[in-house]
Amino acid sequence: MKKAVVVGSGISGLSIARMLSPIYEVSILEKAPVIGGMIKCERIDGNLFHRVGGHVFNSRNQAVLDWFWQHFDRDRDFLKAKRNAKILLNDTVIGYPIENFLYQLPAEQVKAIVTELLAIIKQKEKQVNEYSNFEAFLKGNFGPTLYDLYFGPYNSKIWNTDISKVPLEWLDGKLPMPNITDTILSNIIKQEESTMVHASFYYAKENGSQFIVDTLAKGLSIHVSEPLVSVAVNNGSLLVNDHIESNVLVYCGDVRKLSSIIHIEDNALKESLEAVTGLASNGTSNVLCETDDTAISWLYLPEDKFKAHRIIYTGNFSDTNNHETSRKTCVVEFSGKHDEATMIQELQQLPGNLKALAFNYEPNSYIIQHADTREKIAKAKEQLARYHIYLLGRFAEWEYYNMDKCIESAMELSNQLLK
Numbered sequence: 332m333k334k335a336v337v338v339g340s341g342i343s344g345l346s347i348a349r350m351l352s353p354i355y356e357v358s359i360l361e362k363a364p365v366i367g368g369m370i371k372c373e374r375i376d377g378n379l380f381h382r383v384g385g386h387v388f389n390s391r392n393q394a395v396l397d398w399f400w401q402h403f404d405r406d407r408d409f410l411k412a413k414r415n416a417k418i419l420l421n422d423t424v425i426g427y428p429i430e431n432f433l434y435q436l437p438a439e440q441v442k443a444i445v446t447e448l449l450a451i452i453k454q455k456e457k458q459v460n461e462y463s464n465f466e467a468f469l470k471g472n473f474g475p476t477l478y479d480l481y482f483g484p485y486n487s488k489i490w491n492t493d494i495s496k497v498p499l500e501w502l503d504g505k506l507p508m509p510n511i512t513d514t515i516l517s518n519i520i521k522q523e524e525s526t527m528v529h530a531s532f533y534y535a536k537e538n539g540s541q542f543i544v545d546t547l548a549k550g551l552s553i554h555v556s557e558p559l560v561s562v563a564v565n566n567g568s569l570l571v572n573d574h575i576e577s578n579v580l581v582y583c584g585d586v587r588k589l590s591s592i593i594h595i596e597d598n599a600l601k602e603s604l605e606a607v608t609g610l611a612s613n614g615t616s617n618v619l620c621e622t623d624d625t626a627i628s629w630l631y632l633p634e635d636k637f638k639a640h641r642i643i644y645t646g647n648f649s650d651t652n653n654h655e656t657s658r659k660t661c662v663v664e665f666s667g668k669h670d671e672a673t674m675i676q677e678l679q680q681l682p683g684n685l686k687a688l689a690f691n692y693e694p695n696s697y698i699i700q701h702a703d704t705r706e707k708i709a710k711a712k713e714q715l716a717r718y719h720i721y722l723l724g725r726f727a728e729w730e731y732y733n734m735d736k737c738i739e740s741a742m743e744l745s746n747q748l749l750k
Contacts, residue, residue: 332356335748336571338559339583341368343724343737345547347581349402350745352551358575359551362558366548368583369696369725370734372541375689377654378646379539380619381662382691385629385643386540387412387532390735394742402546409533410649416629418481419637419682427631429481430473431517440476447474448511465497472511485633488640490699491613491666498702534648540734559584562593564718579748583724585695586610586711593720600714606707610729611699616665617691618674621658622646622683630682638677639665660688668692698729705729721748 335355337344345366348357365371370386372379390396403409416427426432433441451474462468469482486494535542562580563570569577582589590604622644630642646652646659653660663681665674671690678685708729712722723744725732732740 333578334358334576335579335581336360336569336575336577337581337583339368339724339727340366340544340548340553340555341583341724341737342370342543342547342734343727343732343741344368344581344583345544345551346738346741347583347723347745348551349547350398350741351579351581351748354749355579357552358577359553360557360559360572361553361555362584364556366553366555367541367544369693370540370544372539374654375619378619378656378660378688379541379649379652380617380689380691381539381643381645382617383615383693383696384617384664385645385648385662386734387534387648388540388543388734389532390739392735392739395735395738398742399738403543405533408535408537408542410536411531411533412628412648413531414629415627416631417627418631418633420481420634424627424630424682427629430477430514433514433518436480440480443476444474445515447476448514450474452511462499464495465499466495468499469494481633484635485631485640488633488635489666490697492611492699496701498700498704500700500705536649537651539645539648539652543734559592562595562720564595569719578719580720581723581744582715582720583727585726586708586722586729589711589715595718597714600718603707603711603714607711607729610704610707611701612695612726613666613697613699614668614692614694615696616667616669616674617693618663618665618678618687619689619691620661620663620678620683621656621686621688622661624659625683632681637680638669638673639663639681642681642683658686661685666697668694695726698725698731700729 333355335351335357337348337357337359340359340361344359348359351357369383372381388399417424418427418429425435433444451472462471465486470478473482490497560572565576569580571577571580587608587610590601590608593604625644627644628647632640642661642663644659644661646661663678663685674690675687678687715722721744722728723740724737728740
């Protein structure tokens with residue numbers, strides 16, 4: 332039986348391991364003492380803490396849905412919820428996405444926005460790839476008033492980068508493309524958003540995304556607290572960490588680290604790996620909090636007066652996330668690293684009478700793409716594949732994958748490896 336080593340026990344690593352198991356003897360290496368990667372959760376005095384944001388599941392890809400539900404009892408283990416996202420602007424909660432709820436804004440802003448949208452309609456409609464960058468795309472599709480009010484400040488805050496340098500390719504499949512006619516119609520007939528991937532979503536009744544991790548991990552050979560430290564070639568096979576022989580290596584870790592891990596005398600390979608060492612990313616600081624009751628699932632915070640960029644009301648996703656308390660829980664997310672004192676002070680300015688229960692800093696949460704990022708990753712993939720080493724997942728492929736996209740990419744790779 333052929334052997335495969337998978338590096339990382341997040342959703343990408345667990346998915347590909349299960350997909351390869353019929354043909355490969357699979358071993359998973361996990362550098363952390365616990366499994367789960369970015370979707371892991373832990374209980375804090377009984378309250379569930381999504382340590383990096385709040386992860387839910389749905390997909391437009393029927394193949395992904397079919398694969399996922401092969402491993403779970405949807406009716407027994409999951410709740411289906413409708414997304415109820417909002418935006419906090421000028422101390423007023425308005426609907427999300429903002430372009431569908433313009434009627435909730437002050438009249439003078441609505442007039443300016445609608446005037447700009449009508450002007451855009453009169454212009455030649457552009458395809459997405461005709462815009463030079465993310466900033467130009469947002470301004471070209473929503474106008475300067477709506478950009479300055481929401482799209483510019485929110486995206487600059489969450490990505491913590493100059494969005495005029497972010498290329499448009501990373502949007503593929505992540506956001507519905509705006510249609511001005513639909514925007515105006517939605518504001519007249521008050522039509523709710525239904526085209527987003529997570530307009531509705533599934534959430535595990537017990538333990539959230541950790542339940543997904545633990546279920547997918549059953550029966551797999553996982554070695555925790557074992558980081559990948561070296562990869563070499565030995566008699567036609569891969570030698571991993573100097574003692575594991577393998578036919579295939581699927582790497583779901585941080586691609587920037589591979590140049591110091593792979594010890595193969597190949598100048599083209601070395602150059603391709605060195606080229607990706609400088610890719611940019613952001614970390615996030617997350618605070619588990621008690622909060623007053625609310626029906627909201629996500630609350631976005633675009634204004635500069637707040638350091639945080641969103642509140643995820645994970646306590647609304649399942650009652651089991653809240654442990655014997657009259658109050659619900661939520662996760663407040665900040666882009667970048669912030670000290671606890673600063674975050675506690677911030678909580679006092681946010682709605683819900685928030686009380687901090689636990690803190691977590693994730694050094695790398697969001698990938699940042701620049702104009703040549705995909706070219707560099709493609710070259711690294713090409714060179715690595717010559718040695719049966721493959722990249723998979725958000726920080727290996729440097730794509731902003733949610734859970735469903737990780738599974739989709741794992742399916743594509745497994746189809747290639749199972750031929």
